[in-house]
Amino acid sequence: MPQTARPVSKKEIRQENERLILEAAEKTFAEAGFGGATMQLIADVAGLPKANLHYYFPTKEALYRQVVQNIFQDWLKAADVFDAAPGPVEGIGAYIDAKLEISRRHPAGSKVWASEVMHRAPVIQDYLETTLVEWTEGRMAVIRRWIDEGQMDEVDPRHLLYMLWATTQHYADFGHQIETLNGGAPLSADQWEEVKASVKTIILKGIGAL
Template identity: 60%
Template sequence: MGSEKETRREARIAAERAILQAAEEVFAIYGFKGSTMARIAQTAGLPKANIHYYFPTKLELYRRVVEEIYSSWLEAGDVFDNSPDAATALSAYIESKMDTSRLHPFGSKVWANEILQGAPVIQDYLETSLRDWTQSRIDIINRWIAEGQIAPVDPRHLLYMIWAVTQHYADFSHQVETLNGGKPLRSQQWHEATQSVKRIILNGISAQSSAQRAEEQA
């Protein structure tokens, strides 16, 4: 009995994941208004009834897709709380954001399209959890500045810059691929891009790890 229950649970998880992946792609291409549950079902390779079983309405499915990408971005910012210094935290944050752009480009596009339309569906996210999360990160960045870990900068603009650069690789993937000879970036190119973004931003704010500062003071 337990094994049968576990099998059903795994099947449900797999079905939801397939639906969410298909929905990311469809919403990214057609937007909320232009997308249909039938097209999402077709993309997922599932009967339309299955989509409605897990997500009764298109709005509910759309918000879940947005929540997935949104949550991954917020979780990436946990390194601000858990890292030994600003350089380590920001480096890990940039890496995580770049990984999300590489692995979930459609989700990032859904978010970008929504914001470009004035956030008609997810404005509540912006006015509550995103605003609170952003303020908490600003407080930490201001502490780093006060401690001399990074150069004085406007924390909001630092965050905006990181978001803009890392999400560019997902939101403008067609442009990136066109300028890459019409081919997606290879794993090594993603690594090089990530290292470049980190180096430019960290050098721009004079961020050094604890080990680097100790070495300079020795």
């Protein structure tokens, strides 16, 4: 007897709809910006009725904030290695790997964040002043401890973090430029591994950790 398909639960339908909406919103906000994106356009990209978007996210700002929060949560998870790492080689090295992998797999999200900040964060300034400030101060303290332990050179932890962000997110924010310089093709899996190795070597040698 052939097995009948298991009925899809309401929870699974809701999760799938939310996934489709958030993926479509991330792509649309990256391409059109907050001002240029509309709920109808996002619904069209998601392949769902506009009413579905308003059911899950009552306003465009609520949807935008969720997209930005998801992006930042991914970056927070990427930095989990900082707190437990014995030193900068392990901690910063793993952070670079994780951030570059996010740029590889979720380039639209990075572009949304960059566009928002370049426009002086009109929607998420409160998020920057709280969550981002707290996260940055915590990571700076870890870097300062590594410096005090003699595991790396005396550098300004804040500027080191800025450099890490700029370098890793460049591969998402300027993906078209990189593809153009790569003969018009996206970086291959092997090339991404070369990027990770090169960035880690340059940064870790530059701060005296290697």
